[in-house]
Amino acid sequence: MTLSDTSIRKAKPGAKPVKLFDGGGLYVLLTPTGSRLWRMKYRFGGKEKLLAFGAYPAVSLKGARELRDDARRELVKGNDPGEIRRARKAAARMQDGSTxxxxxxxxxxxxxxxxxxxxxxxxxxxxxxxxxxxxxxxxxxxxxxxxxxxxxxxxxxxxxxxxxxxxxxxxxxxxxxxxxxxxxxxxxxxxxREALKPAPKQHYPSITDPKEVGALMRAIRGYAGGFETKCALLIGILTFVRPGELRKAEWSEFDFDHAEWRISASRMKIKELHIVPLSKQSLAVLKELYSVTGHGRYVFPSVRTSARPMSENTVNAALRRLGYTSEQMTGHGFRSTASTLFNEQGWPADAIERQLSHGERDEVRGAYNFAEYLPLRRKMMQAWADYIEALECNATTIRSRFR
Incomplete structure (x- = not known):
């Protein structure tokens, strides 16, 4: 006798599991707790096997019969429905893990x-x-x-x-x-690669006119905000490192005896150790700052906690406070300022690019030697500091001093 919804619902659980058969191997397993579980027994390869179709009423009587009929069709084809279900579940799990x-x-x-x-x-x-x-x-x-x-x-x-x-x-x-x-x-x-609109070239506003650079230096010297911020502005223009490399600078990276700032590869955009030769002017600023923040990890700590570096907006906010709009000058613009004036003064392009820590352009040569052009770069960085100091003082013979 086949099952009906009424007979399934009215069946009373006993002390032991009870099987309520429907036909074609399909039955409801009524457990002592009252659960009604769909099962189908079948034989394949001379062995009795079992399929589980879920619980009633989540799986209806009609749904269970359709699942039974699907399984029997696979048996007619010579397939094991249990193995097919396991393969489908494995494929579904693989698909879920490969979204x-x-x-x-x-x-x-x-x-x-x-x-x-x-x-x-x-x-x-x-x-x-x-x-x-x-x-x-x-x-x-x-x-x-x-x-x-x-x-x-x-x-x-x-x-x-x-x-x-x-x-x-x-x-x-x-x-x-x-x-x-x-x-x-x-x-x-x-x-x-050719389907998107061309990306605009990134431009960082910067000051490149020597007289205006001198005015900028004088403005920075007169900065009335926080001392650490003033020092960040000075070190920013003297070393022209990237803003992130500047604000996250750590005292452990500085070697005053050898006048070097060694920024680890993990902090660099090109993931390569970068050496910044320190001019006399840079050393003077850093040594003065060391008496204020040298007890902590960061050269330019956050105003809220010394456990974190200066905010990424601090330098740009200071430039706004000095009267420079975002269309005139940014912290990243120090790099453009130095690059433009170095090139105008005729310094070797390779040395400039290396000091700017730009990515390798020569595929034949491969990766940079991190100390490449270092003697020339030491001379270049001191000349740069002397040059912008002369601009600050309104010197009239600055060109010869830079070269």
Whole structure:
């Protein structure tokens, strides 16, 4: 006799499990606790086997019969329905572990140790905001170039062209990671390199007229804000390192005896040890500052706690306080100022690029020797400090002093 919904509901549990048969091997296992579990027994290869279809009423009588019929059709074909179900579940688990978001987070965890914490946070934020919302749950092997382009063009439409290009670059790294881990066979981002709007060249406002540089130096000397901030402005223009390298400077990186600032590879954009020769003027500023912050880790600590470095907005805010707008001068602009004037004065381009810690341009030579051009750079950095000091004093013979 076949089952009905009424007979299943009215069946009373006993002290031992009871089987309520429906036909074709399908039955309800009524447990002493009152659970009603769908089971199907069948024979394959001379052995009795069992399938579980879930619990009643979550799986209805009709649904259980459909599952039984599907299993019996596989038996007719000579297939073991239990093995087929296990293979499908394994495929589903593999697919769940190979979505774009899962693979991207794996790649991120692998890479984050190579990045500054703030940069890692930015990368993850961009992925979560721009890519996971549309592609996160998609199996990475099924994502097409068109799907990826659609996500990137949403970034473009809000005007973030540079971010779109950076997102494409990071997606390329994620897909290449997926290739080597066996999730995909190729990287679809290679088809999209010409599909985005050209990224605008990044321009950092800077002052390059010598007279205006002199005025800037005088303004910095007269800065009435915090002493540490004033020193950051001075060291910024004297060494023209990147703002992040400046504000996170640690006293352990400085060697006063050898007049060097050695910034570790982990803190550099190009991930390579960078030596900054220190001029006499830089040493004078640093030694004075050491009496104020030398007891702590950071050269330029946060105003709130010495356990953290100066805020990323501090130098730019100080320049605004001095009357310079964001269209006139920024902390990063110190690099453009130095680069422009060095080149105008005829210093060797290779030495300038090395002191700016720009990436290697010569593929034949390979990676930099971190001490490349160091004797010349020592001379160059002292000449630079003397030059801007002369500009500050309104000197009239500054050109000869710089060279």
């Amino acid at each position: 774009f978001e899962v693979v991207a987070r794996e790649w991120f965890e692998l890479m984050r140790g190579k990045w500054e914490a703030e940069y890692a946070d930015l990368i993850l934020h961009r992925l979560e905001r721009d890519m996971f919302s549309s592609l996160g749950r998609r199996p990475i092997a099924e994502i097409t170039p068109l799907e990826l382009l659609t996500a990137l063009r949403r970034i473009e439409r809000r005007g973030a062209i540079d971010t779109a290009h950076r997102s494409l670059q990071k997606c390329g790294q994620i897909f290449r990671y997926a290739v080597v881990t066996g999730r995909v066979s190729h990287d679809p981002t290679t088809d999209l």
